[in-house]
Amino acid sequence: MSSNLALRSVVGVALIGVALTSVLFGDIAFWLLCVVLGLFMMGEWADLHAAPPSTKRLAQYAVSVPLAIMAPHLGAGPGFFALGLIAGAAFFIVIVTRRQGLATGIVYVGLPILALLLIRSQANGIVLTIWTLALVWACDIGAYAAGRFIGGPKLAPPISPNKTWAGLGGGVLAAGLFGAFLHLRYGLPLRLTLATPFLAVLAQGGDLYESWLKRRAGVKDSGTLLPGHGGVLDRLDGLVPVAPVAAFLILLPKVYWW
Numbered sequence: 001m002s003s004n005l006a007l008r009s010v011v012g013v014a015l016i017g018v019a020l021t022s023v024l025f026g027d028i029a030f031w032l033l034c035v036v037l038g039l040f041m042m043g044e045w046a047d048l049h050a051a052p053p054s055t056k057r058l059a060q061y062a063v064s065v066p067l068a069i070m071a072p073h074l075g076a077g078p079g080f081f082a083l084g085l086i087a088g089a090a091f092f093i094v095i096v097t098r099r100q101g102l103a104t105g106i107v108y109v110g111l112p113i114l115a116l117l118l119i120r121s122q123a124n125g126i127v128l129t130i131w132t133l134a135l136v137w138a139c140d141i142g143a144y145a146a147g148r149f150i151g152g153p154k155l156a157p158p159i160s161p162n163k164t165w166a167g168l169g170g171g172v173l174a175a176g177l178f179g180a181f182l183h184l185r186y187g188l189p190l191r192l193t194l195a196t197p198f199l200a201v202l203a204q205g206g207d208l209y210e211s212w213l214k215r216r217a218g219v220k221d222s223g224t225l226l227p228g229h230g231g232v233l234d235r236l237d238g239l240v241p242v243a244p245v246a247a248f249l250i251l252l253p254k255v256y257w258w
Contacts, residue, residue, distance in 0.1 A: 045233065
């Protein structure tokens with residue numbers, strides 16, 4: 001148990017380091033990381049939906065088109081054209097494969113990546129991107145710590161027997177404190193600071209949704225790429241619903257008292 005926790009911690013810190021480095025190095029570096037993760041996510045999504053290898057590759061090719069067009073400075077960038085291509089790729093997959101669940105995966109992968117690239121492209125994109133990513137990390141850490149040391153009633157035992165209400169509370173608290181820190185130290189807008197605890201709840205919902213997908217597929221993890229963590233979907237499930245909502249909040253017209 002302790003060795004597995006140590007492995008998870010080391011890999012987790014390494015993943016955070018890679019993500020932060022890509023954010024700081026520039027929008028092209030961040031886009032490249034998003035493309036790589038998106039292709040792995042699509043592959044794992046196809047596996048969870050029992051797609052044969054040829055269909056899995058087709059889905060990865062399809063999602064690669066909108067991912068490629070989102071390239072900052074090289075393509076059209078993250079915008080309405082890329083959003084249309086995500087919808088077109090999903091439509092293509094459902095027509096060709098007759099697999100609605102697989103087509104849903106195009107949106108599940110493409111939309112949060114589009115949102116993250118939009119966030120990174122803002123004038124203060126580094127702070128906003130770190131906020132979006134790290135509130136999910138803070139929620140995960142807070143939920144794990146509270147669930148482990150407090151325990152108590154289960155949150156959704158039929159879906160994820162290890163999650164507790166205390167863990168949800170700990171995750172929301174940790175994310176909220178992180179948002180407050182960014183507000184005081186780096187000027188995170190107040191509307192985003194106040195939204196952080198609610199986004200933490202959304203992150204937990206994304207985690208539960210992926211747990212439901214795995215339970216339906218009869219597997220413990222979405223993949224085996226990340227030692228101690230499972231697959232890429234296992235690490236990004238909370239970010240999937242958070243990123244589009246965060247992008248929406250960021251792009252809202254500014255109100256002077258916020």
